[in-house]
Amino acid sequence: MNKFLRVIAVLFALLVVAFLIFRVPDTDAEEMWAKYGTVPSQRLELADGRTIHLRDEGPRDAPVILLLHGSNADLLTWQAWAERLSETYRVIRYDQRGHGLTGPAPDGDYSQGAFVADVGLVADALGLDTFTLGGNSMGGGIAMGYAIAHPERLDGLVLVDAGGADITREGSGNLAFQLARIPVVNTLAFQLMPRSIVERSLSQSVSNQAIVTPAAIDRYWELARYPGNRDATMQRFGLGWTVLDAKDVSKVQVPTLVMWGKEDALIPYAAAEWYAATLPNATLVAYDGIGHIPMEEAADRSAADLMQWLTGIAAPANEAAAEPAPAPPVPVT
DSSP states (O other), X not given: OHHHHHHHXXXXXXXXXXXXXXXXXXXXXXXXXXXXSOTTEEEEEOTTSOEEEEEEESOTTSOEEEEEOOTXXXXXXXXXXXXXXXXXXXXXXXXXXXXXXXXXXXXXXXXXXXXXXXXXXXHHHTTOSSEEEEEEEHHHHHHXXXXXXXXXXXXXXXXXXXXXOOOOOOOOSOHHHHHTTSXXXXXXXXXXXXXXXXXXXXHHHOSXXXXXXXXXXXXXXXXXXXXXXXXXXXXXXXXXXXXOOHHHXXXXXXXXXXXXXXXXXXXXXXXXXXXXXXXXXXXXXEETTOOSOHHHHTHHHHHHHHHHHHHHHHGGGOTTOOSOOOOOOOOOO
């Protein structure tokens, strides 16, 4: 027995040494801010004392669209939309708790409710009365959650391959998400975190491989290792998928644009159909040959569809409009 225990002790020691040798360290916070927090980035202090990374662009008196990124992403996922929208709209985006340059939440709360509450805190800090709220993936589920809780503050809702739909999933279709749900393996994967895992994960998430650039891979890899983000990710993944109640969703009368890549391997197109069927005031736009991130994979098309839809929902309130509003976008088949 003593020999067996010695063997176990040696193996454990070897594992510890291997872990210490091969563990990829956290990135340096100041270096990350210098690289990804350049103008027009800003640090915004919220009412609870936290500081977040935010970008606020476009005319101050223009209609506001607030954008929420997905799991393990950051506000730069909306860069193409911001460039196209900010001449006409005030475009606001921020790194959510446990992500990007915002970093971990001091209270360690990564529940759906905490993310939803943050939307209100950001809107209040910026003095926003009403706004259009959009989100991709996890961010879409959070946007839907906010619409359920505070529909009176929304002019519109944009769900881009959003989480939260009550559908059956056939696996995540993404290596990183699969590893994250295997005990012990998930800890090793997030601490070792070779760049190749990030590259493969991003590649599996999209159909348009042109956006899987070395710079994009580096950004995901480096910000995932921003101090505290790895632990935050582990805590968040430990909570499981958020599934919204169809009864709650069906009560939301806010005009909603549902945008989806038909080749999404993370959240299947069935979720788009669920949202379109459950929401009473929804328009569905689908993209052939596009995966989980349409705002990057089909930036021009998706931004044009969004702007046309925004014009359409604003027209009824504009009594001075001389021309009829353009028809809303139609599904792409």
